[in-house]
Amino acid sequence: MSTTTDHQKAFITLFESTARYHHRHKVFEDFVSCAVAAIHNKICHSDTLEAEYMRIIKGYEREDLLNMAHLLSYVTLGLAEQPCDFLGSVFMQLELGDKYRGQFFTPWPVAYMMAQMNFTGTGRKLREQPFVTFYEPACGAGCMALSFAAVMEERGWSPDEHLWVMVVDIDPLAAGMAFIQLALNGIPAQVRTANALTDAPPRRILHTPMHYVGNWQTRLNHIPHLTESLPL
Template identity: 55%
Template sequence: MTGMTDYEKAFITLFNQTARYHHRHKVFEDFVSCSVIALENRLCFSEERERKYLRIAGSYQKPDMNRMAQLLAHVVNGLQAGFCDFLGQAFMQLDLGDKYRGQFFTPWDVSVMMASVLLGDVKTLFKQKTFITLSEPACGAGCMVLAVADTLNQAGYALHRHLWFSATDVDPLAAGMAYIQLSLCGVAGEVVIGNSLMNERRRILYTPAHYFGNWAYRLKAREKGTGSVMI
């Protein structure tokens, strides 16, 4: 995707109007944290998560918490209009990928090209497989997984049946962005906050499609030779 959609422009405009009394990076982190909690608590309510949400909300004026909800609505609408790295692009447009954090996200068009090369002939890929699994050891905001999912979707393969992913990032902010986007796009899998090189898994977030698609059972019962795609 080149350029910015109307939803992304609306997101950035609204974000810049939200909680001007806080540092921009803090507002973005809190927006991501609150959105993750909202998505998780819709699946399985947790008092601990709710307390974290209330702690965050306590540092904002009520109109700004309302704007947080509106920001998430822009993300939902943007992803419904077409798969993209909505949050990764917004993050970079807001100049939040500063050098001291080293956070820079791969452009969507590059990820789509890489996904096409990775998957090759999709019909041939599924001749002897009912589904594929995808491992992304440094997922960022989930752009590469989204690009693979979009490629399968464009080829006519239902994501909830044909793809399961495991995406890891050492940065909780990036992992949270990935969880939001992959959840909203209906992709089944897990987002892991941890270090792939050290096999560290500090926290695991399962997307709604993981539960709805009964993937815990499918992964355990899959026949030998189903195979996986590693990136």
């Protein structure tokens, strides 16, 4: 039986042999952008994402485009095996993080421990209200939100029904990775490409499929004090 580690190794092996005529970081960035477009547009079409997708694939040979589809399948399978930060982990294993804006993603065991520590009281809140919200600035690949959702599910609460997440990162690549992983984990979320330390308008706002499927905009609008504090 394959494990998440097996899928990560398969991802890395395939990635290293994909589109060697481009810089490794560009290939990873383009893979993430194409995956975001494919996942998002399946449930809510965006002309902007579609145009970006079409622009990117023109620069790749057919075999490499097929490889990118297989890369996404490894991410999907790896996340299905067990809760983890699949993309954050392979990003660091590929040594892309320390060469790109000094990014170092939080290891899953650390994030999971922090989620367990911060879950205290959440169960009590969920017995008094239908859902809780989670905000993660400088989210990277969304590791903290993913670990919180994992702990919530372990405690008997379904994240797709009882959790809404907002994550923010200034780096479009990081925000894209967070979107992919939150979407594939079935977590209702808003993903912002923005500077969490300023009031500058976000460069991009995306919602995961479960945000739409679960009618979360309506659910959030029914809580006045929440909609006043969250930039929806």
